[in-house]
Amino acid sequence: MTDIWGLSALVAEDEDRSWQRQANCMGVDPDLFFPERGSSTREAKEVCRGCVVQADCLEYAISHGEKFGIWGGVSERERRRIRRSRLAGRPAAAAAGGAAS
Numbered sequence: 001m002t003d004i005w006g007l008s009a010l011v012a013e014d015e016d017r018s019w020q021r022q023a024n025c026m027g028v029d030p031d032l033f034f035p036e037r038g039s040s041t042r043e044a045k046e047v048c049r050g051c052v053v054q055a056d057c058l059e060y061a062i063s064h065g066e067k068f069g070i071w072g073g074v075s076e077r078e079r080r081r082i083r084r085s086r087l088a089g090r091p092a093a094a095a096a097g098g099a100a101s
């Protein structure tokens with residue numbers, strides 16, 4: 001089955017990724033989560049919105065340095081903000097809040 005993780009070259013074989021079986025995006029076209037630069041991210045974020053593993057997905061993307069796509073309902077620009085805020089010791093929620101892309 002197609003999934004967005006099939007596009008990542010950074011997956012460790014022994015890593016627990018069981019949370020991915022509960023993903024809302026399972027079976028959804030992965031291209032939706034990797035929109036062209038300047039294209040809307042709204043559809044992908046809608047899929048993520050009700051996903052029960054959204055937090056796991058976001059942490060996965062941040063810990064693996066995913067530079068492209070929507071992960072955990074968050075764009076690459078929003079993830080950069082979260083990373084910068086964490087490095088600065090600020091709460092991540094404040095970093096993600098108000099992000100628009």
Ligand code: SF4
Pocket residue numbers: 004023024025026033047048049051052053054055057058070071072073
């Ligand atoms: S948060 Fe979005 S990208 Fe991540 S597993 Fe859920 S639906 Fe898929």
